[in-house]
Amino acid sequence: MWIEVNADKLELLTLAQLPDREQVQRLAERVFGSGDRPRGWFARKLQRECIDNDMSFVAADTRGVPLQTACEDPQGWYGMVLVNAPPSRPGMAHCVTLGVLRHLQGRGVGARLMDAAVTQARRAGLRRMQALVEPALVAYYQSLGFTSQRVVRTMLAFGRGSTGATTNGGPERASPEYQASGPTPAASQGLGDTASPETDARGLGNGVDSAKGEPWSPDDLVHHVELCGWLAEAWERTPPDDRLTLRGPLWCAHTSREGKSRLVHRLLVARDVDRAKVQVTATEELLDAVAAGEPVLMYGCDAKLAQSLSTRGWATVQTGTEVERDL
């Protein structure tokens, strides 16, 4: 059924046309592998990463079936592009995921999907599109009009605290879904920045405090700068029980429980101090505040930060290149 498909014949359906967009999960798992993902990972991704129903598409085989049937039957879907336009990044669309079933790759489906997403994003008044891609695909994205901006790494180390920060997340879940798509970094604005912190602060020793999910940009830290970060909306949309904000005298880290790991969504440090020194202090104190042995993932590290972390035992677990194009 799939074999004859070529780019001229495919039909692109927006997620808005699908009765249940969460059914795209099966296609995503066929393209990227089902891995050891927690139940509901795809719904969480759609929600947390603000996937836009009108800018995101599935490629479907509609030959011989009514459009309605094609929309309802995930068996006929063979490619997808998931795009968001979070308010925290004005004017910017993000291609969060682009994927085509292996045996249908190389027939122009990926290019058609991207073309549709670009057209819709342009219609929505957005000006640029960004994607985070693995090194092997940079050339492909360049062929779609993107240019490389910077390399971003996710770094891993292990907590070494005695008490350790914990969330009320219940039983541990399996591997985090964000590894399948790569979160995109973001500046802070909108969503939840005005919300009051869910306070349950407690000291962890060494001057470090923890509190359940503070706002992305806490009012008292307006003079801090971001060392690394993901997406304000993803932080605000993470279940409160999974969120924990850690604070040292010179830094603040928003973290969440992702499966067995703790993901640092954002690391802020005091501005008027030696940046290199505070970077070391912040990341060392952070590890001391996390329970011994708990994996800590720091997303969105630029080359300088990654280099500094690697000299102190952090490992690179994911390397991506941010690519961008005009719309």
Ligand SMILES: CC(C)(COP(=O)(O)OP(=O)(O)OC[C@H]1O[C@@H](n2cnc3c(N)ncnc32)[C@H](O)[C@@H]1OP(=O)(O)O)[C@@H](O)C(=O)NCCC(=O)NCCS
């Ligand atoms: C990357 C992907 C989406 C491309 O979709 P596709 O439908 O196979 O791509 P297209 O048919 O539109 O384009 C194929 C062209 O891209 C080229 N291409 C494919 N992968 C490439 C790569 N890694 N580097 C450079 N060019 C590449 C092909 O050579 C072909 O060129 P041609 O048209 O001159 O022959 C698809 O291969 C895929 O799903 N890969 C696995 C999932 C993935 O890694 N997704 C991206 C991260 S979210």
